[in-house]
Amino acid sequence: MDQGHALRTSIKGIYQGGSMDKREFIERLKQSLSVLQEDELRDILDEYEQHIDMKVESGLTESEAIADFGSLPELTAEILEAYHVRADYAARQDGRERYEPGGGSSALQKDKKGGKDILKNGTAICKHACIALGKGIRKGGLWLAAFLLWLWRQVKKPFIWFWNMGKKAFGALKSRREREEERLSETPISPSASDPIEQITYSELDSISALDSTLELDSTSAPEASSALETLSASESSSAPESMSAPESVSAPTYAASLEIKSKTRSAAGSVARPATEPATKQATRPATEPATKQATRPATEPATKQAVRPAAKPASRSPRRTSSRTSFSGAFRHMVKSVGRGITRMVTMGIGAALWCIRMAWNACCIGGSLLIAVCGLFFLYGLGVCLILLKEGYPMTGVTLGCFGLVLCAFSATGFGFSLLWRRRSTEKPCLAAGADPVKDTDELEKEDKPYA
Amino acid sequence: MNAQFKKGVLELIVLESVRQKDMYGYELVEEVSKVVDVNEGTIYPLLKRLTNEHYFETYLRESTEGPPRKYYHVTAAGILYRDQLEKEWVELSEKVSRFLKEQKA
Numbered sequence: 001m002d003q004g005h006a007l008r009t010s011i012k013g014i015y016q017g018g019s020m021d022k023r024e025f026i027e028r029l030k031q032s033l034s035v036l037q038e039d040e041l042r043d044i045l046d047e048y049e050q051h052i053d054m055k056v057e058s059g060l061t062e063s064e065a066i067a068d069f070g071s072l073p074e075l076t077a078e079i080l081e082a083y084h085v086r087a088d089y090a091a092r093q094d095g096r097e098r099y100e101p102g103g104g105s106s107a108l109q110k111d112k113k114g115g116k117d118i119l120k121n122g123t124a125i126c127k128h129a130c131i132a133l134g135k136g137i138r139k140g141g142l143w144l145a146a147f148l149l150w151l152w153r154q155v156k157k158p159f160i161w162f163w164n165m166g167k168k169a170f171g172a173l174k175s176r177r178e179r180e181e182e183r184l185s186e187t188p189i190s191p192s193a194s195d196p197i198e199q200i201t202y203s204e205l206d207s208i209s210a211l212d213s214t215l216e217l218d219s220t221s222a223p224e225a226s227s228a229l230e231t232l233s234a235s236e237s238s239s240a241p242e243s244m245s246a247p248e249s250v251s252a253p254t255y256a257a258s259l260e261i262k263s264k265t266r267s268a269a270g271s272v273a274r275p276a277t278e279p280a281t282k283q284a285t286r287p288a289t290e291p292a293t294k295q296a297t298r299p300a301t302e303p304a305t306k307q308a309v310r311p312a313a314k315p316a317s318r319s320p321r322r323t324s325s326r327t328s329f330s331g332a333f334r335h336m337v338k339s340v341g342r343g344i345t346r347m348v349t350m351g352i353g354a355a356l357w358c359i360r361m362a363w364n365a366c367c368i369g370g371s372l373l374i375a376v377c378g379l380f381f382l383y384g385l386g387v388c389l390i391l392l393k394e395g396y397p398m399t400g401v402t403l404g405c406f407g408l409v410l411c412a413f414s415a416t417g418f419g420f421s422l423l424w425r426r427r428s429t430e431k432p433c434l435a436a437g438a439d440p441v442k443d444t445d446e447l448e449k450e451d452k453p454y455a
Numbered sequence: 456m457n458a459q460f461k462k463g464v465l466e467l468i469v470l471e472s473v474r475q476k477d478m479y480g481y482e483l484v485e486e487v488s489k490v491v492d493v494n495e496g497t498i499y500p501l502l503k504r505l506t507n508e509h510y511f512e513t514y515l516r517e518s519t520e521g522p523p524r525k526y527y528h529v530t531a532a533g534i535l536y537r538d539q540l541e542k543e544w545v546e547l548s549e550k551v552s553r554f555l556k557e558q559k560a
Contacts, residue, residue: 046525047480047499053521054481069496078497082504 022052022062025072032076035085044079129399137410144411148418155422162359166352173345364423371419378412385409461491467544469501470529470537473511479524502527510536 020028026045033041048069055065069075385405392398465487472478472486484498505511510533515523529537 044499044503048496050522050524051481051484051495051499057520068494070494075494075496075500079500079503082500082507 020063020066022049022066025052025062025066025069028072029076032072033079035080036083040083125399129403133403133406136407140407140410144414152422159359162356166356169349169352173349367419367423371416374412374419375416378409378416381405381408381412461493462497464544465491465493465497465501466505467537467540469498469505470510470533470540473527473529474534474537477526477528479516479526483527505533509533 026049029048030041030045033044036044052062052065055068056062385402388398388402388405392402468487468490469483472483478486480499480502483502484495487493487498488495502511506513506527510530511527512530513525513527516526518524
């Protein structure tokens, strides 16, 4: 038995390439098992060291004790198998080839081939990814543009509604003012202390005649006045001397016609709206620019004129007197109502303007705030994109995440640009509106300026 | 003995040995060597594997002859595993014996 053990030990020693002591064996075993954790390695080495010591205590030498363990590579492989570690991996860690002959070179060739395949596949993947990315960007851009267009229309609707409402309100106000102006221009000028008829010159007769066509003459006074004028013209033409018949520049028929028109005008004005503070006879017998020579001859014709005109003028002059107090009271009341209405209208206008201003400010704040928030998110996505690119370069499978980050960056910055472009577009669209005079603020200012003469 | 045979039954022998009483490595190697001629170096990786699979647990005990020794103690899972291995071994050995007897007959 002892001889057989000695023989076996010697054979094992020859197989291992010579005997070695405990320290050398432990050192080589440690190198072979370097893939294991430090505490596990220490545990195993202690076990084998203790086993060798016990063998030595039993009378064997270190070499004989070590030879009983068998081949060191086989021992290493068994130990690593117990830890579920591939033995060839440990051998490669030691800088050796695999245990199988030619295995290392084949593994190297496989690695090189695999590297080439990876490079080829990576290029193809990048190519496809670029094409897909381009298509995606194009399609995404179209979708984004369509969405932004739709969003712009949706956002624009309430503003257009508000704009139309304001325009309608200001238009109504403006038309009312125009109506008022037209009405005021149609009504005669308020009476002054002196008779305005005296201020009418012959050159204004044309305008008076034009005004005459619009006025309705009193049916009763018109024939009487015409008959009186006929009498007057007859007496003037028969009794007046040549020097006193008519002004030098005006012929007799023309003068008679003017007198006729003036009498018509006076009677009509007195009956329509003229507050007659003077008697109708005075109106009939006072030509404004009548020459002094003519005035001297007038007493001759005055009785006839008075007889002719008075019955017609008196009824016309009494009714304006009675209505003057009523019209002044109603005018004051109307003026007060108008003032109150104007005030209310101005307040409503200012309210609408303030509301529009608030809406515009809120819209701009939303645009700016939202754009800045999305821009910050875009910066975060950009940072993530950079990290993903670095990891992708290092070989991590981050292609999908990187593309996702790229898309998010594009979306975020596009949304930011869109938000600021909305703000810019609003400002640009205000100018033409201002030029057209449709801005409610400007309208208010204009109205205030227009209101000043009424104040 | 064939190495594959030895490798197959080695777990059963080690489990049964430790089930009888707690042992340290060298003692166990000596005990197993009485049954099968086995490479001593292979016992330690087997002990490590069975410990990692929670069939054994270890503890240190002081020794008068040297440094503290690591003892192996079989767990309940180890006992169940040992019974299963014994059953399989018995079935296999019976079948092989029966087959061999039939072939001889």
